[in-house]
Amino acid sequence: MMFNIDINNDFADKAGPGGWNDPDIIAINQDPLGIQGKKVAFASSRFPNVSTEIVVANCSTSSKIEPKRLQWIYNSQDGTIRSALNRRCLSINNCSTAEGATIVLSECHINDSQTQCQGKNQQWTVGTADQTVISQMNGKCLNVNLLHGPNVDAHTWDKQDYQQWLWNTTDGTVRTKHDGQCLTVLQELEIWAGSLSDHSQAVVLLNRGNSGSESITVKWTDIAFPNDQAAIVRDLWARKDLGIFIGNFTSPNINYHSVMMLKITTMRNKY
Incomplete structure (x- = not known):
């Protein structure tokens, strides 16, 4: 060999x-x-300015995944959803308004006038009634891309369970209602x-x-x-x-x- x-x-x-x-x-x-x-x-x-893709992973078989990659913190004051791994922000990549825009983890830039769209692509509203996670920038939903899974993207709300998320306050995970998989920072x-x-x-x-x-x-x-x-x-x-x-x-x-x-x-x- x-x-x-x-x-x-x-x-x-x-x-x-x-x-x-x-x-x-x-x-x-x-x-x-x-x-x-x-x-x-x-x-x-080792490079905090490099964006990392977000996926969904099977929570029950995630022993090989560092637990903090599955844990999230929502701040209703500034609208950020931060990873417990490194406190970086869930973001719509490049401030895209397109359907299916990629969701990534990147440095937080809320209200930073020197950055693209001033961090508005990192602000979200968590809906307790409909269990959605909505971008404050363009109104699109955090969405599991079933055609190109396990990727997560931003998509117009179409009232499907792959756009609904269950927040577990005990273990810090965010799970898709569609199949219970966890929102995960890609390794x-x-x-x-x-x-x-x-x-x-x-x-x-x-x-x-x-x-x-x-x-x-x-x-x-x-x-x-x-x-x-x-x-x-x-x-x-x-x-x-x-x-x-x-x-x-x-x-x-x-x-x-x-x-x-x-x-x-x-x-x-x-x-």
């Missing part, structure tokens, strides 16, 4: 969005390593890993974001290595060792829709 990866390095110029290594072509829960690898961790965004940075025959780990770092680039940190505890163990990290595409690290490795910035492939070998298993 390592030999095949090294061969694929010759096609690096074909990589990138839409290319052979585009994570969008990897089905959810499909093994991108081809070695019975599994998703071992999610990483958090864009992923770490996949699988054991190799020499007891090293093949690791894939995925940036599923739609803009920008970010570094991803893989912790030794994510890949069943002792936290205090020194390990050699090898970049499989560059075909070079990156150095010896203890406890974790932080990658250089990885572009959106792109991946980095590593082989991590503890010093104990190296010799």
Whole structure:
């Protein structure tokens, strides 16, 4: 498998969005390593100004999702709905008034004259009678896009249960009345890993974001290595060792829709 990866390095110029290594072509829960690898961790965004997409996820099977990604705080005074994860605001992307405008999580800019639409795209009215969440900017509803699920968008109210939301004050979740799934901050940075025959780990770092680039940190505890163990990290595409690290490795910035492939070998298993 390592030999095949090294061969694929010759096609690096074909990589990138839409290319052979585009994570969008990897089905959810499909093994991108081809070695019975599994998703071992999610990483958090380090850039607060990067917008993150909002989706709905199954609350009952969300143990792999950080709980705060499912929790929301509504402020009726300023109309914001903030994520418990980072206090950023539920927003209509780019202040769009179009049907089906994407809903994202971004920095709050309420009444900020220096920003597009002065944060009006981040103000909502929660209807207790009809269970809707209505944009104060354009009157459109928070809506589950059934054709392109699990995405959430803004759409004209059509009196359907996929535009109605149940607020759970006990656990902080907001659930769609349609099927009970939770409003969720999309997990864009992923770490996949699988054991190799020499007891090293093949690791894939995925940036599923739609803009920008970010570094991803893989912790030794994510890949069943002792936290205090020194390990050699090898970049499989560059075909070079990156150095010896203890406890974790932080990658250089990885572009959106792109991946980095590593082989991590503890010093104990190296010799």
